[in-house]
Amino acid sequence: MDPIINPYTPGVGSRPPELAGRDEQITDFTTLLKRLSLGKPQKSLIVTGLRGVGKTVLLNTFNDIAEANSFKTAKTEITHETNFRHLMARLFRRTLLALSPMERLKDQAKKALSVLKAFAIKTPGGMELSLDAEAISGLADSGNLEEDLTDLLVTAGEAAKAHNSGIILLIDEVQFLEKPDFEALISALHQVTQKNLPLSLVGAGLPQIPTLAGEAKSYAERLFEYPVIGKLNKPAAKRALLIPAKKEGVDFEDRAIEAILAFTHGYPYFLQEYGQHVWNIASDDIIRYEDVMQAEKQVVATLDENFFRVRIGRSTKTEVLYMSAMASLGEGPYKSQAIAEKLERNMQSLSPTRSSLIGKGLIYSPEYGYTDFTVPKYDDYMRRNHPIEHLADTDED
Ligand SMILES: Nc1ncnc2c1ncn2[C@@H]1O[C@H](COP(=O)(O)OP(=O)(O)O)[C@@H](O)[C@H]1O
Ligand SMILES: [Mg+2]
CATH class of the missing domain: 1.10.10.10 (Winged helix-like DNA-binding domain superfamily/Winged helix DNA-binding domain)
Structure with a gap:
């Protein structure tokens, strides 16, 4: 069939045409936003799971939901090269400036910008943030990351509250945070939570994160909820395949669906990859068992090349x-x-x-x-x- 209208989306963080099987996580996130807006304490969420199950996609979805609910967001991905203090300075610059146009900024937000300026200057090597604010003295300028980040997050939370908004930091690949950085982040969030400020972190990453968080700060388990996502159950996996096809007037034979489910075990990335190949192979608007069999070799080759081999590099x-x-x-x-x-x-x-x-x-x-x-x-x-x-x-x- 026409590859130009192929609806499947294999790829890192590629938004799937049908986000199947994630209603529970979306409800949890919506609850978090509502409670933050009401000034009620709520655990932050860190979504964990294996590679290719849709963590990044879910984080992007959370981002959109937060923005649609008048929250300001900043999203980032941690790598081994991340300079954490730099990163935090850049993210908070973005969210604070998004709170309101400069001329209508409330005093709390102006203070937060001054704190941010001080925070940035203390970044190793010094960082000049382009900001229309003077660095404050005595806050976020001790050089101790834990204390300074706490000052920054607390004042940012107060600024968001003053503007009837909230801030959601979205951090992908949390497991790659260096231990001192993770410690500082947890500690700062702890202070923010105690003050019931509308600021939260939503993370995603590999299954070892709860252990890493516990090692960084023993009270981490009181701050975070760790929803685990994995393969889709059978009805959800079927929807992930069928709904995008139906939108283009294309259907699957039952046997074809069953064969794809057996091969992919319902793993989202595998489903998208299989869907994409089998679509291109099928010749009319029913995808048949034979098409699925014919696609298998290509699917295996593509998975080896794009998903498995890169990991071992x-x-x-x-x-x-x-x-x-x-x-x-x-x-x-x-x-x-x-x-x-x-x-x-x-x-x-x-x-x-x-x-x-x-x-x-x-x-x-x-x-x-x-x-x-x-x-x-x-x-x-x-x-x-x-x-x-x-x-x-x-x-x-
Ligand atoms: N709920 C879902 N339903 C269908 N496909 C999904 C779903 N979540 C993710 N995908 C697909 O799975 C692949 C991997 O998603 P990604 O978010 O990059 O995974 P992870 O971050 O866990 O490695 C992408 O091709 C995406 O389109
Ligand atoms: Mg990812």
Whole structure:
């Protein structure tokens, strides 16, 4: 069928034509906004899940909902290169200036801009923010990130309140925050929450975030709700495939749908990829079982290329070997002990490799003593492309 009107959206953060199966999270977020507006305490949300389940898409949706409800938003993604203090300064510049035109800014907002200016100056290397404000003295200028960020968030929250608005910070890939940065952020949010100010953080990232947050600040669990998202259940996965097609007057054979569901297990990214390929292959406005079978090879090739292979790109040989050993054990989660046995090593000597893979976001610990891939079906990919038999005798790097 005509690829030009192909409705499917495989890709990082690509907005799907039908956001299936996320009503509960959207309701939770709407509740958070309403309670913030009323000055009532409410836990912030950090959405966690594996790669490709739709965390970024959900965060973008939250962004739109917040804006539609007169909140000011700033969205960002953390990487290993992020300079956190810089980032916070830029985000708050954007949200504070969005509160109102300069000439109608209330005193609280003018104060927040002065605090922001002071906060920016104390950024390592100094940061000159283009702002029509004088740096305040005695707030956000101690050089201690935790204290300064608290001053910034509290005054920003007061400014938003004065303007009958609120601020939502949306942070993707939260697991890549450095520990001191995460500590400072949690601590600052804690103060904001205690003052019932309309400012909140909504995050997304990999499943290890609750553990990381708990390690950063023991009271983090009182501040955050961690909704977990994953594969879509069967009715939702069907909707994700059918509704976009129906809008173009195209239908699926039941058998075709069932085959795609069996292949994708309902993982959103896989559904979009399969939908896209099978659409292009189908010749009339019914997508048939045969089309699905014919598309499979292309889907596998595209997933390998666009989803699986890129993840392994920056891994060392030792790390690849570790993941091959995991995959050789079948489907996860894996006992870390069993991985070590497979590699004929002791667990302690493997711990730097394991930590580094966790740091790169390739694996995580679903519970104590266990390890699993952060990418769905990664075990399959590894067995197909990096079987342990081929790797076991490579030299260590
Ligand atoms: N609820 C959903 N229904 C259908 N497709 C979705 C849904 N959420 C995400 N997708 C699709 O899944 C893919 C991955 O989404 P993304 O937000 O980048 O995942 P993540 O951030 O979890 O890695 C995209 O192609 C997107 O269009
Ligand atoms: Mg994402």
